[in-house]
Amino acid sequence: MKLAFLGAFAVSSLAVGIAASQSAGSATPPENASPIYGVTIPEGYRDWRFIAPAQEAPPLDELRAVLGNDIAVDAYKKGTLPFPDGSILVKLAYKRKQSTEFAPATVPGAPTTVQVMVKDSKKYPDSHGWGFGRFVDGKPVDVAQHETCLSCHVGNVRDHDYVFTRYAP
């Protein structure tokens, strides 16, 4: 009995060890993590606070909104740059659709992508501290698409800690 109990404890500890290793970004990324970065869709993000809306011209033709966790929103409000480790931004995107109820308005149609930026300067030293994830129907898109994230952010918004979105008042 004593041996059996110890055995169960050892297995349990092993399982905990694996989970911790995955979340720290080991070679075995968690399920549905983005290639290259191992970023996942953060739980509860839809209830996070609102940072700003945007529109993307055709052919994508999307309405978008960026939400942030408390660390990110607090950094925006205080004007803290670079964003502190732990900041997470989530961009929601929808096809832009003509409202059937009000002629001048376009409104969200089908969701297209969810895009995530995670600041962790230890985990992502080669991408200025940012990890990227782009998801369609909850699944990460391929390596080729993720290879485009960094160069576009570095090329265009280096002076804003590689983040496009500004806080809308």
Add this chain to the structure above:
Amino acid sequence: MKLAFLGAFAVSSLAVGIAASQSAGSATPPENASPIYGVTIPEGYRDWRFIAPAQEAPPLDELRAVLGNDIAVDAYKKGTLPFPDGSILVKLAYKRKQSTEFAPATVPGAPTTVQVMVKDSKKYPDSHGWGFGRFVDGKPVDVAQHETCLSCHVGNVRDHDYVFTRYAP
């Protein structure tokens, strides 16, 4: 001394009485309340949860986002109609501006209006339970503009408890 103390207490009670009367919607509306409805910009609304984005075509040419308090957001998530008393929706509107950093994107420019809907079926029996407020630079716009709220909502979204915005997934 005893009389003086009682006098101060009486004045203090009177002040509390006036404040309570104003917040309950007496003939003396609070400062910066909308005409007709007496709606004010709710404190802390900018940290409320996000419901949906929208775009308004020219000539307004705006990007918009609707936020809601917990009662409103919970009603949206559960599909509760009509919205329960205490629901508050706030629409933020901004001039749509070309991004200087990413050609396909338009982003929020100057804020234009903040528009508020408050559900209180006892206070607003003549407008299907809704009170409306439209604000520019924190000040309510005039009576004529507020007279247009109800007819447009009644004419177009009667089947959705007079609310245009749907919850974006």
